Amino acid sequence: MENNNFTVTLEGNTLNIVLNGELKTDNAPALMEQLNQYRDKGVEKVAFDATNLTYIASSGIRTIIFAKQKLGGNPDIEFANCPAEIRGVFEMTGLQSYITFVSK
Numbered sequence: 001m002e003n004n005n006f007t008v009t010l011e012g013n014t015l016n017i018v019l020n021g022e023l024k025t026d027n028a029p030a031l032m033e034q035l036n037q038y039r040d041k042g043v044e045k046v047a048f049d050a051t052n053l054t055y056i057a058s059s060g061i062r063t064i065i066f067a068k069q070k071l072g073g074n075p076d077i078e079f080a081n082c083p084a085e086i087r088g089v090f091e092m093t094g095l096q097s098y099i100t101f102v103s104k
Helices: 028-036 058-070 084-093
Strands: 006-011 014-023 045-056 076-080 099-102
Touching (some): 006 028, 014 028, 014 058, 045 058
Parallel strands (some): 014 045, 045 076, 076 099
Antiparallel strands (some): 006 014
């Protein structure tokens, strides 16, 4: 489903999320609502495509934590093509240990 600068699709046991622009207070709750629909659905991996992500606010970070802790099954979290500035935010908050960063 496409909405608020993100697209969410389920392929097998992987939840793919393409992020565009900014993930902040005005659209992060909508993403969390989308993620909640996949709660306890056997998601093993949440793959974020951050190629076009330009900014992440604390509400966006909460959404990432939600994906890790509340979807069920302790899914792997992957960020593809994460800009250095945003990766730095994850490192400052200590979340880098929960995230695998890849280049595609």
